[in-house]
Amino acid sequence: MTSDAPVGARPPAGKTFFGHPRALSTLFLTEMWERFSFYGMRAILVLYLTAAVADGGLGIGESSANAVYGTYNAMVYLMALPGGWVADRLIGARRSVLWGGVVIAAGHYVMAIPTGWSVFAGMTLIVLGTGLLKPNISTMVGDLYERDSPRRDAGFSIFYMGINLGAFIAPLITGFLGEKINWHLGFGAAAVGMTFGVIQYVAGRRNLGDAGAAPADPLLGADRRRALTRVGVATAVVLVVLLVLLLVGWFTVDTVVNLLTVVTVLVTVAYFARILTDREISDTERSRMKAYVWLFVFAASFWLIYDQAGSVLNIFAADRTDRNVGGFTFPASWLQSVNPILIIIGAPLAAWLWLKLGHRVSTPTKFAVGLVLNGLSFVLMAAAAQAAVGGDLVSPWWLVAVYAIQVAGELSLSPVGLSATTKLAPVKYASQMLGLWFLATAVGDAIGGQVARLADSWSQATYFLTFGLASVVLGLAAVMFTRQIRGLMAGIH
Template structure:
């Protein structure tokens, strides 16, 4: 094993999983059930928020609901930063994944309670739990391979299949239960899924060997007490700020959403500044982090568009598409399963392609392809919106085609980005760097949630065309800077 592998990374020997370490199967199934719960709830969240009170919903306007959805996604990924820190410095990735799964399950069970307040309380727990689980399970996948192994991208692509298997099944179950029977019953199904995930993880821990067993850079003694004190102060300040908003009468959904979006961007800037100025990382690691800044910006721009599938495109599916098949109107949320099933089909092909190409196609080039394809999907969506002008219902095949293009872009960027993050990460920030990668999604979703408000004031065709062309242009710009970014990566492909 290479000397720059993450601390404690000793992949267990023995049986394999599709030619990869057996431990990958345990992590694959854990992530599958976690994504079942996450995407199952997400598929019906905006529809529940915007549904009339008489229909069991909250009756929130579409503009605010889209912003809530974007900010919720942003918070899920923002909390990956403290979640990575807890694993790196306190309890290790393995226990972080376990406790994260337990808290996520609790959040979904709270959302199943048939009251209005339960949804926001449950989402808060899910945010906290996902922050613990999401970055650290990916770190453990990275622990199974040497840092610059060509098999690493293939392993992450297989892992990505687990994500999308759960994401495919979930909307079919939660969407039917939520839209056709009761919204909170749909949320309850997501809770059961996460429970299965926790039980499977506990049963399969013997396959993991040393992966994630210990903190990469543990805090001890006075340093540990000091860090926990600072964390307590930070939580106290946040609680005080929320109390001030409540007393002043400013504690509204829109105010909280806007403040959290700003917080996400500020945390991102501050975290990059901290790593780049850390004197304990080597000059080579600092150079690689400068390359990572470029990849981060590209990824955030990608998710800004991509994750509107659950908000703007989900509402379009509910209001503008003809979903009647043989007299049965299928739930709008079922279209949320199109994306993951296409990824399930495409992920093995992507894994084979990256293994076949090896180092001949660079990571920045793959990112550029993802951005261009993502933009083209919104250009096509602009045509769909134009066809729906005047209240006409359009074929759901428009959305299927849009998702197919986005999937091709995602397979060029997302699993590759996970792998690149573990390769470019300074050893000191191993798990936290996975949190930083998910922070790209947080920034994209936070800004995207605010951008999605424009879908209510602009014509939909103008909205989709504007941001689609912007993504295409950014992708072409990324191609122009590929050589410079590869130089900063200092030998990492």
């Protein structure tokens, strides 16, 4: 049986935050610092991996570095599934966010250690911590509104501003420290940012009331012990597999990346099958989940292209753009701040637009617009790549224009997708559904990391044009299926 009540408890009434519940400010600032750490590290990761050993980097080839980057992003979002389960069944969203922040900070501090092994060890901790924090903080935002309230999209758009405020500031600091002084100093700055986030979250917890304090569907007694045993066995199996790969000499960067890509896709298929065949969800919830499968495919396709900003486009910025301004060559990673500052500008406009339009523009239509715009950005990037043929350096304004188009697409799809996920979620899978939404990013990034290998063997113009046109075609196809998807959504707009 479905309910139109929000999942979880309401925070206490009182002062508002831009006309929204005061609790949104605590979650806004926590997410801002978490994204500062994430995007700060991400802005210099591929550049560090591909930098020569003599320059303090690891000297990994571009093809492998792009795949590592894509797979790392995929793992960050894949772990949102177990992170949502931990909150739903064991410790609640509030404690999951707290412990996730602590583990993320620890991971960045490990990456700040000036040795080669520290980067991969630190990324592992960040993956685990983000899995706990990311889906559950978004679930708590959803708890602040009625399930089908038009204000819900506006609230998520404001929350999205926090994400991008951190993402804007981070590359300017970590990029300068990493590229101009020392890579590990840049990673250390990300660690300090996440530390601020944890402190702020603890200080602002009084605003949250009972929201996220208890698991939505707690495991008790024997069920709890059985679940923890299964988690222990699964962890042991993963460690054994890694040990076997190490002993037989297959424990290489490419082997692990390929294995994790396959795991990401298989987990996605298995998780959708589990929800759709669960007899405890109603027919209406099952219909909504069928609609969500379509939205998931559209979102994964969007992120496959979009998240190459930190890999293929970042390397293009480093090698193919003229970054000299008044005798100062600014870090390539600074261009990673263009995207979030445009979102900061555009998010309030998007929040106003969705509130103004209400239910007149459906969620599937917004997704279709996002796909078309994302594809057009890569078509423009193909022109930039063609202009750089022969070794000429092109203006960074090419990338600025590409990011501007992508931002318009992102604001049509990403905050709307977060909101749609909380509205379409079966009650039983509240936090886990947010994990499933982030799994769309995981699938897109995992496949995108493999696709990015083609940038080495194809001409860059061909590479960008091929995938840009593919996204445009998919977006136009999505428009054709809008009516059918809306029917499956069973009253949710």
